[in-house]
Amino acid sequence: MLQVTPVRAFADNYIWLIHAPHAAGQVVAVDPGDAAPVERALAEQKLTLAGILLTHHHADHVGGVANLLQNRRIPMFGPGSERLPGEPTRLRQGDRASFDGLGLEFTVLDIPGHTAGHIAYVGHGALFCGDTLFSAGCGRLFEGTPEQMVGSLAKLAQLPAETLVYCGHEYTVSNLKFGLAVEPHNGDSARYLEECSRKRARDEATLPSSIRHERNVNPFLRCDQQTVKQAAERKAGRRLQSTTEVFAIIREWKDGFRA
Numbered sequence: 001m002l003q004v005t006p007v008r009a010f011a012d013n014y015i016w017l018i019h020a021p022h023a024a025g026q027v028v029a030v031d032p033g034d035a036a037p038v039e040r041a042l043a044e045q046k047l048t049l050a051g052i053l054l055t056h057h058h059a060d061h062v063g064g065v066a067n068l069l070q071n072r073r074i075p076m077f078g079p080g081s082e083r084l085p086g087e088p089t090r091l092r093q094g095d096r097a098s099f100d101g102l103g104l105e106f107t108v109l110d111i112p113g114h115t116a117g118h119i120a121y122v123g124h125g126a127l128f129c130g131d132t133l134f135s136a137g138c139g140r141l142f143e144g145t146p147e148q149m150v151g152s153l154a155k156l157a158q159l160p161a162e163t164l165v166y167c168g169h170e171y172t173v174s175n176l177k178f179g180l181a182v183e184p185h186n187g188d189s190a191r192y193l194e195e196c197s198r199k200r201a202r203d204e205a206t207l208p209s210s211i212r213h214e215r216n217v218n219p220f221l222r223c224d225q226q227t228v229k230q231a232a233e234r235k236a237g238r239r240l241q242s243t244t245e246v247f248a249i250i251r252e253w254k255d256g257f258r259a
Contacts, residue, residue, distance in 0.1 A: 022103030055130030113149030
């Protein structure tokens, strides 16, 4: 199984360090929005930064790149159509991010919605999805459309059920509270909220999740379920004809939701 270490940044970001299976002590950083906690983790754990993966252009995901590259010559990959620091290798749907000698290779998925050019990396039983899919939630639509996000989430939901989900923020507890507002009788969500609340009380990460788990608790992956559709129709005060309409209503609902 892939070894992945979380590095906390800002209020609730996670920068993921992927440990190289074939090169002890070498890691690849995913979305390093801040260089300082990465450098600290590298020093404390006696690790060497060997590469960088970027999912999208937001500053809290790329802001540390310049400093990390100041004294390093390492490969970096990022989305093909977004403005990014440095000179990453540009990737699109179906491309591969390979790190020679590390035993790491990931396939790229285009997942627009949160940003126009957002990508994800899939490989070794893991998904690194930035701010598109969260545990029990999804990203806000800053640049994309509901249609795009529904397609992106469907693409991720079709991954093997055991795929581990590494997203960019610790939002799980608040997302689950919203999920239970949408589906109050979802026992999986209620149990998961209790589990995650205990973890947060101990200052532990609730991630990674899994695709199997997200299919059961994430309302944004469940827009085709009658429970979610009916909740969205009650919120909208009208009949909704498509999954995209359902998604748009619950995304708008989530934007203003306070637990």
